[in-house]
Amino acid sequence: MIHWLKKWLVGYHRETEKTGTDRERIHTLQKGPLPRHVAIIMDGNGRWAKSRGMPRVAGHRAGMKTVRHITRAADDLGIEALTLYSFSTENWKRPKEEVNYLMGLPGEFLRTDLDELVARNIRVRMLGEEDQLPSHTRDAIMKFKEATRDNTGMILSFALNYGSRAEMIRAMHGIIDDVISGKLEKEAVDEEYFGRALYTADLPEPDLMIRTSGEVRISNFMLWQLAYSELWFTDVLWPDFTREMFFEAIDDFQRRSRRYGAV
Numbered sequence: 001m002i003h004w005l006k007k008w009l010v011g012y013h014r015e016t017e018k019t020g021t022d023r024e025r026i027h028t029l030q031k032g033p034l035p036r037h038v039a040i041i042m043d044g045n046g047r048w049a050k051s052r053g054m055p056r057v058a059g060h061r062a063g064m065k066t067v068r069h070i071t072r073a074a075d076d077l078g079i080e081a082l083t084l085y086s087f088s089t090e091n092w093k094r095p096k097e098e099v100n101y102l103m104g105l106p107g108e109f110l111r112t113d114l115d116e117l118v119a120r121n122i123r124v125r126m127l128g129e130e131d132q133l134p135s136h137t138r139d140a141i142m143k144f145k146e147a148t149r150d151n152t153g154m155i156l157s158f159a160l161n162y163g164s165r166a167e168m169i170r171a172m173h174g175i176i177d178d179v180i181s182g183k184l185e186k187e188a189v190d191e192e193y194f195g196r197a198l199y200t201a202d203l204p205e206p207d208l209m210i211r212t213s214g215e216v217r218i219s220n221f222m223l224w225q226l227a228y229s230e231l232w233f234t235d236v237l238w239p240d241f242t243r244e245m246f247f248e249a250i251d252d253f254q255r256r257s258r259r260y261g262a263v
Helices: 002-017 022-030 045-050 056-077 089-093 096-119 135-148 164-181 191-196 243-255
Strands: 037-041 081-088 123-127 155-162 208-211 230-233
Touching (some): 056 096, 081 089, 081 096, 123 135
Parallel strands (some): 037 208
């Protein structure tokens, strides 16, 4: 464990040295209002690979490295929650080879990153329908949850087999069942109650949503939760999205005036 930690620290310092002013940058950003919860649509892996004449899975492999860098950046800043849109309910339509590779990523991430996540006191969770996932994917997710269950730092959520419309329908079905059974009066159902029926019940709503790759849409991601989120889009493809770009998004967030419908 000590050998691994020394090896990781060397790699971390090399990463931060690339910016030259990493610590100063973090210190400056921490003086301003930080988003409690950042949600990211990680888009552009396939196009990144295609532009290099590589198979799409190569883009996903490169994208996983970006997941590592951005998780570190968010944790270093003191962000409370980071949610990454990893696999949508619509992504099952992709080629079988690509889907199989994506379903294997949680296991690969478990092997390469679990120790660091535990050392950083990060808690890992999943948002989405687990029952439809392959058994090896569910097993990796379960091991992540168990290993980080008692951690009290940043909550890292992977939206996997996730679709916001399906999430809301699932929540409504549960509420309807409670009303029919007499456990709940329909008049008691308000926005707060509905929010507690979603996967994100114990998370603050995202203050900032980032999407990479130049697409300017939400794509069935957290439709309820993003009602008053600040949206930040970039043309940069996810594998090329850097720690400094993440800081740029936070800096832009801090320059905005959030009025929640007020004047």
